[in-house]
Amino acid sequence: MSEIGQNLRVVEHATCTFCGCVCDDMDLTVDLDAKRITKAKNACTLGRAWFAEHTIEDKPPARIDGKPATTAEAIEAAAQILAGARLPIIYGLSDTTCEAQRQAVAIADLMHGNIDTTTSVCHGPSGIAFQGVGESTATLGEIKNRADLVIYWGGNPAESHPRHFTRYAVTPKGMYIPNGRKDRYVVLADVRRTPSAPVADLFLLVKPGRDFELLWALRALVKGRKIDPSIEESTGIPLATLETLVERMKSCRYGVLFFGMGLTMTRGRHFNSGAILALATDLNEYTHFVAKPVRGHGNVTGADNVVSWQTGYPFGVNFSRGYPRFNPGEFTTVDLLSRGEADAALIIASDPGSNFPKRAIEHLKRIPVIVLDAKDTDTTELARVAFRTATYGINTTGTVYRMDDVPITLRPAFDSPFPGDEEVLTALKDRLRVLLNEKRGGALRKAA
Amino acid sequence: MKLAFHHRPEVPIEAEVITPEKLAGLSEAEVSALPLQYGNERVPLGEFFRVSGRYEGEILVEGDLSRVKMIGSGMSAGRIVVDGDAGMHLGVGMSGGEIVVKGNAGDWVAPDLSGGRITIHGNAGHLVGSAYRGSAMGIRGGEILIHGNAGNEAGNAMRRGLIAIGGDCGDFGGVNMCAGTLIVLGRLGARCGASMKRGSIVSMQPAPLLPTFGYACRYEPLYLRLYLLHLKRLGMSVGEAHIEGPYRRYSGDAIETNRGEILLLDA
Numbered sequence A: 001m002s003e004i005g006q007n008l009r010v011v012e013h014a015t016c017t018f019c020g021c022v023c024d025d026m027d028l029t030v031d032l033d034a035k036r037i038t039k040a041k042n043a044c045t046l047g048r049a050w051f052a053e054h055t056i057e058d059k060p061p062a063r064i065d066g067k068p069a070t071t072a073e074a075i076e077a078a079a080q081i082l083a084g085a086r087l088p089i090i091y092g093l094s095d096t097t098c099e100a101q102r103q104a105v106a107i108a109d110l111m112h113g114n115i116d117t118t119t120s121v122c123h124g125p126s127g128i129a130f131q132g133v134g135e136s137t138a139t140l141g142e143i144k145n146r147a148d149l150v151i152y153w154g155g156n157p158a159e160s161h162p163r164h165f166t167r168y169a170v171t172p173k174g175m176y177i178p179n180g181r182k183d184r185y186v187v188l189a190d191v192r193r194t195p196s197a198p199v200a201d202l203f204l205l206v207k208p209g210r211d212f213e214l215l216w217a218l219r220a221l222v223k224g225r226k227i228d229p230s231i232e233e234s235t236g237i238p239l240a241t242l243e244t245l246v247e248r249m250k251s252c253r254y255g256v257l258f259f260g261m262g263l264t265m266t267r268g269r270h271f272n273s274g275a276i277l278a279l280a281t282d283l284n285e286y287t288h289f290v291a292k293p294v295r296g297h298g299n300v301t302g303a304d305n306v307v308s309w310q311t312g313y314p315f316g317v318n319f320s321r322g323y324p325r326f327n328p329g330e331f332t333t334v335d336l337l338s339r340g341e342a343d344a345a346l347i348i349a350s351d352p353g354s355n356f357p358k359r360a361i362e363h364l365k366r367i368p369v370i371v372l373d374a375k376d377t378d379t380t381e382l383a384r385v386a387f388r389t390a391t392y393g394i395n396t397t398g399t400v401y402r403m404d405d406v407p408i409t410l411r412p413a414f415d416s417p418f419p420g421d422e423e424v425l426t427a428l429k430d431r432l433r434v435l436l437n438e439k440r441g442g443a444l445r446k447a448a
Numbered sequence B: 001m002k003l004a005f006h007h008r009p010e011v012p013i014e015a016e017v018i019t020p021e022k023l024a025g026l027s028e029a030e031v032s033a034l035p036l037q038y039g040n041e042r043v044p045l046g047e048f049f050r051v052s053g054r055y056e057g058e059i060l061v062e063g064d065l066s067r068v069k070m071i072g073s074g075m076s077a078g079r080i081v082v083d084g085d086a087g088m089h090l091g092v093g094m095s096g097g098e099i100v101v102k103g104n105a106g107d108w109v110a111p112d113l114s115g116g117r118i119t120i121h122g123n124a125g126h127l128v129g130s131a132y133r134g135s136a137m138g139i140r141g142g143e144i145l146i147h148g149n150a151g152n153e154a155g156n157a158m159r160r161g162l163i164a165i166g167g168d169c170g171d172f173g174g175v176n177m178c179a180g181t182l183i184v185l186g187r188l189g190a191r192c193g194a195s196m197k198r199g200s201i202v203s204m205q206p207a208p209l210l211p212t213f214g215y216a217c218r219y220e221p222l223y224l225r226l227y228l229l230h231l232k233r234l235g236m237s238v239g240e241a242h243i244e245g246p247y248r249r250y251s252g253d254a255i256e257t258n259r260g261e262i263l264l265l266d267a
Ligand code: SF4
Pocket: A016, A017, A018, A019, A020, A021, A022, A023, A042, A043, A044, A045, A046, A047, A048, A161, A162, A163, A164
């Protein structure tokens, strides 16, 4: 960190937590008087917008029923709601630190509730597929240094993860990729020609909803089975193109399949993820091949990791009986809410009030909702108790997992008058423990 | 014995106690005192059900039980009749006896079934007779009869047994199937039989097949006739044409062993 003026300061090697790339090479110029970031060197357009918009707003630290309140009052109100609930749910967690996520899991465990993250609406299907098929995996560093065949499937990184191409997988020079872009062959498969398409040497325009059939045909070809030329009619890709691609896949030195929500959130879901993971596994008969989901939110990967190491399952975990149970479809938030089942909700750093299906939002409006967010959102609008918290990575430190499961420590740029998510959740947990102890007749252990 | 469900719960109930083994030999008062899992609390069964009579081979459960999960859990003998809809995980781990549901059933009908019979007169949700996530094995025996439609992944990873669906079934019917029989009198959804190793999937309508299934022959399989006559006797709407055939046989999944089959009625 270096001082460059009385009220300006530069924070070097700061981290952008806007998308799953979690670029940790930011040099931030901070105006300490105005409490804002004036320049973010190395950031892409999305990152620059993220740093620019997170200023300190002159708002109360909490609201109860829309009226300003102190953080302490809000913690009391939130604890009372959760202590009285039969099926309280926790949701969100993808835009906060691992330390806060850990407190959230502790709360779910304590109150015998349900915990789920935004993974269930993005790569949850991949989580199911990992369990069923397994994952041949690698870090982005390894991919940068070794991969000479890079395939993107069902994603548009140019617009969603702008530095994925330049920092990790397409253009950078690596140890065994001395000429960068020239040493790599890039394939993109999608149902429409997105702004990412020009980067590819080969673009596969897949008929919508036919990814599974296409992946299945590729798997069959890798295994030496015959595929009928009618595959072109059903998927939009000629058999000859597939055969050439399969030859290329089998003969590359190191291949990678990156897949996005175009695969996981369309018809077939976890089977689509499973098919691409299985394709990578099949290819290991011939060469080294890995598959990685391209994750969206800054710390959604951290959410998977924390929920997994604490409960044994990545998302959609229920503690009603006092021990963790995993069942996507039953314990995932959209499903619980759409069936009208939860009776209280604690939403952390996410906005289901704007992006969930209508039925789910309607149920959220019927039950008491507690929200932690750095900004006003549709969800804070409908909340009974809303906390305004500091922004992770900008105001608070902590740990974030990059999309390849590499943990990165955050360097905050300036202080916020608002508490961090971890602080609020820890206080909520402590108060809840006291209330539940009374309710359950002192049965809960004292220690954390 | 009759259990009348008298008020709608706010959150789902898990009622694994509603099963012959747990209720046999108990008085009305004792049954009323058995625990239900109501959200994160345990409440006595009597809070939601009016109990009358003693168990003499049949439990009649009345009301809208769509929020009551795990009815008939682990049952090995006897009979349960649900006069209304049933919730998720109906007959989980069942090894014998019979469950009849007059309305619809939720997701996960009879996971881990190894024997006995479940009949649903209405529709069923997703994952009928399917493996739980993370488990390599679906049902290992028994019969599941759905008179209406079923959702996705019916018979996921099934190893043995019979699943019959009177209406249509969703996508990925018989996915990962190891053996056993899935008969759909209506339409099959997309991608049926993906990754199947052995087993039979039958439909009376044309179906979109994966590129890894190849046409084998056209014939009248004798075993299918026996299955269909059995289903007809059990009241499913099996027609003469279904019994007569012939069927077009497709073998797959070529990605696996190619020993599975999809039989489509060639009317
Ligand atoms: S690619 Fe993502 S993490 Fe990197 S600067 Fe852009 S928005 Fe931030």
